[in-house]
Amino acid sequence: MRKRQVVFGMIGTQLDAASGPGRWEKWRPTVSLGMHEDFQLDRIELLLDERRYARLGDTVGADLAQVSPETTVVRHDMHLADPWDFEGVYACLHDFLRGYDFRPDEEDYLIHITTGTHVAQICWFLLAESRLFPGRLLQTSPPRKQRSGDAGTWTTIDLDLSRYDRIAQRFKQQRIDDRDLLKSGIATRNATFNRMIEQIETVATRSKAPMLLMGPTGAGKSQLAKRVFELKKLKHQLPGRFVEVNCATLRGDGAMSALFGHVKGAYTGAGSDRAGLLRSADKGLLFLDEIGELGLDEQALLLRALEEKRFPPVGSDRDVESDFQLIAGTNRDLGEAVAQGRFRDDLLARLNLWTYRLPGLAERIEDIEPNLDFELERWSREQHHRVAFNKEARARFLAFATSPEARWPGNFRDLGASVMRLATLADAGRITTALVDEEIARLRAQWRVGSEVSPLLPLLGDALDDLDRFDRVQLEEVVRVCARAKSLSDAGRTLFAASRRQRTSTNDADRLRKYLARFGLDWERVRAVE
Template identity: 55%
Template sequence: MKKLVSIGILGVQLDSFDPRRRWDRWRPTVSLCQQEDLLIDRFELLYEPKFAKLAQTVADDMQAVSPETEVNQHLISMGDPWDLESVYGALYDFAASYPFDTENEDYIVHITTGTHVCQICLFLLAESRHLPARLIQTSPPKRDPATTPGDYRIIDLDLSRYDQLAARFEIEKRDTETQLKSGIATLNASFNAMIGEIEQVAIRSPHPILITGPTGAGKSQLARRIYEVKRAKRGVSGSFVEVNCATLRGDGAMSALFGHKKGSFTGALDDRGGLLKAAHKGVLFLDEIGELGLDEQAMLLRAIEEKRFLPLGSDQETESDFTLISGTNRELSEEVRKGNFREDLLARINLWSYQLPGLSSRKEDIGPNISYELSRYAKDHGRQVAFNKEARRSYEKFATSPDAKWTGNFRDLNASITRMATLAGNRRINAEIVESEIDRLQRSWQGPKNDSQDEELLRDVLGTQAEEVDPFDQAQLALVIRACRESRSLSEAGRKLFAVSRLKKKTSNDADRLRKYLSKFGLSWDDCLA
């Protein structure tokens, strides 16, 4: 069996005594050694220098009532016992230097004696496991203290041991994850795992979060949900401020972000606080952060690191303690290589980085999202609409097939459900409406492409060598070149082109696959660009 070791602070009020009535009153430290069902093998008694005599008498009395207990006295200097900093520092130093042996000993910390500040510090050190111990609290007897030692209760701060508490925590965790997913019962395992981590980060971390992914993947919606979780958990108290950086240009960008002083430029008729100031104590969501100019990036970096910045035209710094969430559909590492994005800013904003997959990469989540879009339509329009059974089956079959490109991701799905719900005259979406919608989607994704356009595109890239490409390969190569021209990087183009096959691989290197394909025709990424 492990030995039981108790740690406690000498109580200069409760443990003191009248020499003439030494055993007539309850003394908590001594009473701990009088408990019949609690055999303490060793007691570590902490005391301050001016109470050395009292500590020795209490130690003698403890051994008198419990000869089996070894009492060790530890001199500590806490200074003002009501000063949190000095008390915590003294107890922390004791915990750091004590030779704990958890393999062979169990530890309990007595929190009945000492000032309230001492008790709080002992609690914090036990909760953080600097003191690898449970807590024990004693209370005086209801009858004669000369014959009964009173009661005690042991408190284990490992909350996972308490089934009801653990169940409540699990329910709370699930509720938070559901909130982050807008209440959608998603089935994609990797997406759900990512949301589970974001839930922890949203609650525990004040650091920047970077959300990447294609347009329409839900970056803005997720950013707002993160803010709502932070606010609910008291992580932030201010507002959610959102801006699309692609709309910011020139002096207007500086002014919108950092504010300006009256007269700082033509048209600056009044002082302006700016978006960073508006997000004080809240969350600032910079969507499409890759569109920011280099000057704005430099000022933003300082604002993130120092929580201070200079409004345009001002010589007085402004403070704003905001949490930053950034969104982008660009490959920022590629933008750094091109000199369009600051490497130090990227390093600062991607401590927590999450890539939202497109809808075509989450086919199993299309069904739940269809239900969500119908609910949202009902809420927005006050009109409940549902599918006929066969119509729903037909639409989901198409939506999860390779023919469904979902180039606009969830925006495409939202628009599609809105159109069908609007046309459902009797509030039922039937097979005819679904068939018409599928045709509309396919035409919108196909675009005005034809064989002559493919030939012209190949001649533009390959020159006279285009005639040497087999007709079988021409359509495919034209498709690849278009994907490259519509993408911001080799990796982004690869993700589009290998959207289905990449899901079957444990690890995927889309850029390398695309690079090898192009090399078969003697082409590089730069050759494909317009």
């Protein structure tokens, strides 16, 4: 049984308008729908403003009845206060369709997009593309030469992309290209990682909500955040900048100023206004690595900035605005930090909508080989000097790199550093087995020396790399003493035993407190790390 063919359309206040016998010499798109021998119109749902165009509706209805007696014309009164107001037109058409009794088993539906303003045509398109209208688009065109009785041409457009293989293939290839971008072009083989990247690609292109990247140091959190920004930039979703900061480097009073800015005179040394990182990231992407290192005050203001897009700079009683997208990174368990009172549960709830854990190198052994090729290619490109392994050297390095002996504590960062050393030392652009053996011996020795994990790693995270070796050695000893001491004062007496004998009055606890504050640490935090 043939389905009834039903067309929805708006009366053309200009194109359909004509009167007198001469109107048949003019092509009128709505009337022409009933004039095609190869297009059977069973019903037209005609939308018009009855207060202004009732007479035109009468004429069009009568002429349709004359050329196509089998066509039923159903008129719907639709008043548009401003036909060029997108929001108003869309809402009006959306509400009309929601209230319509569609019967797709019995009828085929089309939207006549030749009439109506460009705004209305766009709204019809969106309603059909989103499947709020269960049908196709219908486009009519006038004949090349106007003459009585010529209906012109018609064509339909089905927005179901699955029906168009070549278009669907383009969309599929674009998604593959987008995922390659997120992976820096590396042909990764780890199935779990690839599935995660597929979802991140979907979320990145459809959502502006915060994203939380978890994983060990060197797992690639910063690089992935940059690639998300580049993807959104390519799709014209973020006109602003990519702004990155390691929160472990924001210490003391300067943390608030660095993030939220300050006004001139806010504190001693504030000689001029400072925009701050959040304002610098307006219309762009802000990557806060090691977000678990932020103080509670900074966390509270960051939460407000996320929810309201407004916040006050230090020293100001007036808010400023910044509409940024946030990606946060951490190698800590933020849930545990919440339980310990070091991280706000409401901020974690705001960040936890899209959370992804980046696996370390030990969990992605099959990806060592493609990453090895990527790092070597990157070095060659940056140095304008082609370097490659010989066959035996490559096999030997991969055998070691993928063995249980290879610890890679810094994950992909360590692998990249190893490749850089090999490429730099390669003579005539060839990495030999002798070079590989030397590098393997160096890595083994380094990992033996570093087998005792620094007590600073859980406290500073990636910021540990920014410390001078002198400060690192000194701070490690201070932290070890604090771990054994019963109190802040007890630790201070142990650390400053020699110098305190030379003074009549001492405050070892205050001296130690100030020393720890130089590195953004305090007694409670140091003692909390086992």
